[in-house]
Amino acid sequence: xxxxxxxxxxxxxxxxxxxxxxxxxxxxxxxxxxxxxxxxxxxxxxxxxxxxxxxxxxxxxxxxxxxxxxxxxxxxxxxxxxxxxxxxxxxxxxxxxxxxxxxxxxxxxxxxxxxxxxxxxxxxxxxxxxxxxxxxxxxxxxxxxxxxxxxxxxxxxxxxxxxxxxxxxxxxxxxxxxxxxxxxxxxxxxxxxxxxxxxxxxxxxxxxxxxxxxxxxxxxxxxxxxxxxxxxxxxxxxxxxxxxxxxxxxxxxxxxxxxxxxxxxxxxxxxxxxxxxxxxxxxxxxxxxxxxxxxxxxxxxxxxxxxxxxxxxxxxxxxxxxxxxxxxxxxxxxxxxxxxxxxxxxxxxxxxxxxxxxxxxxxxxxxxxxxxxxxxxxxxxxxxxxxxxxxx
Amino acid sequence: xxxxxxxxxxxxxxxxxxxxxxxxxxxxxxxxxxxxxxxxxxxxxxxxxxxxxxxxxxxxxxxxxxxxxxxxxxxxxxxxxxxxxxxxxxxxxxxxxxxxxxxxxxxxxxxxxxxxxxxxxxxxxxxxxxxxxxxxxxxxxxxxxxxxxxxxxxxxxxxxxxxxxxxxxxxxxxxxxxxxxxxxxxxxxxxxxxxxxxxxxxxxxxxxxxxxxxxxxxxxxxxxxxxxxxxxxxxxxxxxxxxxxxxxxxxxxxxxxxxxxxxxxxxxxxxxxxxxxxxxxxxxxxxxxxxxxxxxxxxxxxxxxxxxxxxxx
Numbered sequence: 001x002x003x004x005x006x007x008x009x010x011x012x013x014x015x016x017x018x019x020x021x022x023x024x025x026x027x028x029x030x031x032x033x034x035x036x037x038x039x040x041x042x043x044x045x046x047x048x049x050x051x052x053x054x055x056x057x058x059x060x061x062x063x064x065x066x067x068x069x070x071x072x073x074x075x076x077x078x079x080x081x082x083x084x085x086x087x088x089x090x091x092x093x094x095x096x097x098x099x100x101x102x103x104x105x106x107x108x109x110x111x112x113x114x115x116x117x118x119x120x121x122x123x124x125x126x127x128x129x130x131x132x133x134x135x136x137x138x139x140x141x142x143x144x145x146x147x148x149x150x151x152x153x154x155x156x157x158x159x160x161x162x163x164x165x166x167x168x169x170x171x172x173x174x175x176x177x178x179x180x181x182x183x184x185x186x187x188x189x190x191x192x193x194x195x196x197x198x199x200x201x202x203x204x205x206x207x208x209x210x211x212x213x214x215x216x217x218x219x220x221x222x223x224x225x226x227x228x229x230x231x232x233x234x235x236x237x238x239x240x241x242x243x244x245x246x247x248x249x250x251x252x253x254x255x256x257x258x259x260x261x262x263x264x265x266x267x268x269x270x271x272x273x274x275x276x277x278x279x280x281x282x283x284x285x286x287x288x289x290x291x292x293x294x295x296x297x298x299x300x301x302x303x304x305x306x307x308x309x310x311x312x313x314x315x316x317x318x319x320x321x322x323x324x325x326x327x328x329x330x331x332x333x334x335x336x337x338x339x340x341x342x343x344x345x346x347x348x349x350x351x352x353x354x355x356x357x358x359x360x361x362x363x364x365x366x367x368x369x370x371x372x373x374x375x376x377x378x379x380x381x382x383x384x385x386x387x388x389x390x391x392x
Numbered sequence: 393x394x395x396x397x398x399x400x401x402x403x404x405x406x407x408x409x410x411x412x413x414x415x416x417x418x419x420x421x422x423x424x425x426x427x428x429x430x431x432x433x434x435x436x437x438x439x440x441x442x443x444x445x446x447x448x449x450x451x452x453x454x455x456x457x458x459x460x461x462x463x464x465x466x467x468x469x470x471x472x473x474x475x476x477x478x479x480x481x482x483x484x485x486x487x488x489x490x491x492x493x494x495x496x497x498x499x500x501x502x503x504x505x506x507x508x509x510x511x512x513x514x515x516x517x518x519x520x521x522x523x524x525x526x527x528x529x530x531x532x533x534x535x536x537x538x539x540x541x542x543x544x545x546x547x548x549x550x551x552x553x554x555x556x557x558x559x560x561x562x563x564x565x566x567x568x569x570x571x572x573x574x575x576x577x578x579x580x581x582x583x584x585x586x587x588x589x590x591x592x593x594x595x596x597x598x599x600x601x602x603x604x605x606x607x608x609x610x611x612x613x614x615x616x617x618x619x620x621x622x623x624x625x626x627x628x629x630x631x632x633x634x635x636x637x638x639x640x641x642x643x644x645x646x647x648x649x650x651x652x653x654x655x656x657x658x659x660x661x662x663x664x665x666x667x668x669x670x671x672x673x674x675x676x677x678x679x680x681x682x683x684x685x686x687x688x689x690x691x692x693x694x695x696x697x698x699x700x701x702x703x704x705x
Contacts, residue, residue: 014482228480228482230481235463236474239497
């Protein structure tokens with residue numbers, strides 16, 4: 001035990017003088033969190049589209065779109081809505097970027113839609129606002145789908161040969177459109193709780209990503225000590241090989257925990273990250289550090305030199321980070337989303353999501369267990385193979 | 393030997409198809425300096441690594457101060473002071489921090505540890521620069537610190553693997569004097585070198601190692617006696633060297649012929665009397681003697697006699 005602490009203290013003393021470690025453990029994750037939060041965080045948080053509408057329709061059916069769709073969106077604050085007299089003016093506004101998209105409701109739109117005649121709702125979109133344009137397109141398509149359902153209901157309910165504009169059909173259409181939706185959507189409270197705000201998301205993501213680089217230094221130092229001859233000297237001293245290995249691993253774990261703690265505190269105070277319940281965060285951080293140390297150590301045991309280990313560890317840390325969703329939500333990986341659960345990063349972020357909903361230690365039991373699983377797996381493999389590293 | 397600090401027998405180590413050490417055994421008594429000499433690659437460092445316990449031996453036994461020794465025996469490891477051939481230091485730490493770290497690994501703590509570190513710093517002459525990073529040290533200072541670490545635990549057995557390699561003559565002299573003082577204090581010293589003059593000056597007994605085997609061991613006198621009355625003659629010759637060597641080998645008083653390049657090494661009986669005739673024989677082959685050197689039998693001659701090659705080949 002004393003030998004282990006002696007090695008630990010010596011390693012920490014050396015690490016404290018190592019500016020590279022400070023860069024990887026503190027400077028880079030903080031810097032990246034600040035940058036990503038500034039560039040991407042604000043955009044996600046405050047989405048608000050600027051729309052215009054050219055309403056050339058005077059029919060009653062238009063109320064279904066402008067009044068029932070666009071007006072409620074404006075009132076909820078999601079969009080601004082600017083009435084425009086004509087299409088040319090709308091195009092000019094869109095080109096100048098004063099609005100991001102314009103809905104053009106043509107004359108007789110309501111009448112045509114009610115009578116079952118083809119009706120066109122036009123969207124004029126700005127090239128520079130793909131998200132706002134896509135939202136406008138989805139809104140219009142959703143409305144068109146609703147109209148199609150009504151028309152389908154009327155067609156089925158009226159006898160064959162009924163003329164368009166027939167009074168009975170119009171009454172049916174009005175009744176069908178007034179029916180409540182058979183399936184309604186409501187906000188999924190639990191899902192919302194699991195959603196980290198962008199500031200916390202990028203702070204946590206970068207902290208976890210660079211943690212895998214920070215713990216590498218302690219493991220790689222075995223190679224450095226072998227090259228310098230000091231490992232031989234340690235082996236000649238009355239300390240066992242497991243003591244040497246444990247001293248090294250412990251220094252990696254401590255460096256990881258300290259750097260994560262600094263990142264949690266600084267991102268909370270400086271950019272307002274909300275990590276959640278301190279106990280839960282502590283459990284996630286410690287288990288995350290153990291997982292990173294275990295996996296990176298296991299990987300290093302397959303390398304012959306510090307350089308080779310460092311290269312492999314960089315590649316693996318990058319791949320795990322991408323699939324674990326530290327740069328962007330892993331849901332965007334499509335068919336590869338499930339692979340995220342094979343990474344400690346995914347479980348770490350999920351644990352923080354659970355805490356974001358107000359949960360505590362109990363809420364992160366599963367993510368912590370998963371992270372400890374990675375630690376045990378990596379640690380067992382590392383201990384099985386590490387004898388190959390610790391020799392003269 | 394009842395007062396033997398180190399007894400090793402039948403040490404054997406193989407790396408794949410290569411037998412690095414093949415049945416080496418010897419013992420060192422308290423206060424004795426034992427020299428292990430041989431060219432690079434002879435198996436000296438592997439032998440030492442097995443004794444220290446940093447390399448697992450395939451066969452053989454090591455007993456230190458009466459106790460069986462291996463890499464897992466912390467009691468016997470604590471009796472060894474080890475100075476590796478290469479500098480084994482933390483360049484980013486100071487001399488004091490280096491010493492303190494290894495002192496702690498040897499169980500020296502608190503006041504006792506600090507006192508021992510200070511004592512070693514005085515011994516190696518680095519007390520006034522103890523708090524400077526090793527990276528700023530000269531080669532000689534670093535070499536002294538390298539040796540100092542091996543002295544921290546007051547070893548019963550001090551193992552020095554070519555400690556003077558690359559050291560200036562003044563530092564070398566200081567190191568040799570330190571070793572002599574330690575031995576006088578009762579420390580058993582295992583010393584490897586390929587400098588014959590060091591071995592002759594320092595060692596009570598010498599083991600000659602080549603190709604992983606112990607070729608001979610004994611005191612300097614005992615080893616020189618193996619050569620008999622032969623002297624060593626070194627000739628620098630211009631001409632058909634192969635013919636010269638063949639011709640000289642046929643001379644009855646010439647016991648051995650070797651050498652490389654324009655140099656011809658001979659072991660001969662009665663060198664001074666024979667020298668004029670040797671010149672004539674060389675001249676008879678059409679070659680010219682540029683210089684000639686006659687030396688009394690020494691360990692170099694013993695090595696040549698035992699292995700058929702010069703130590704620095």
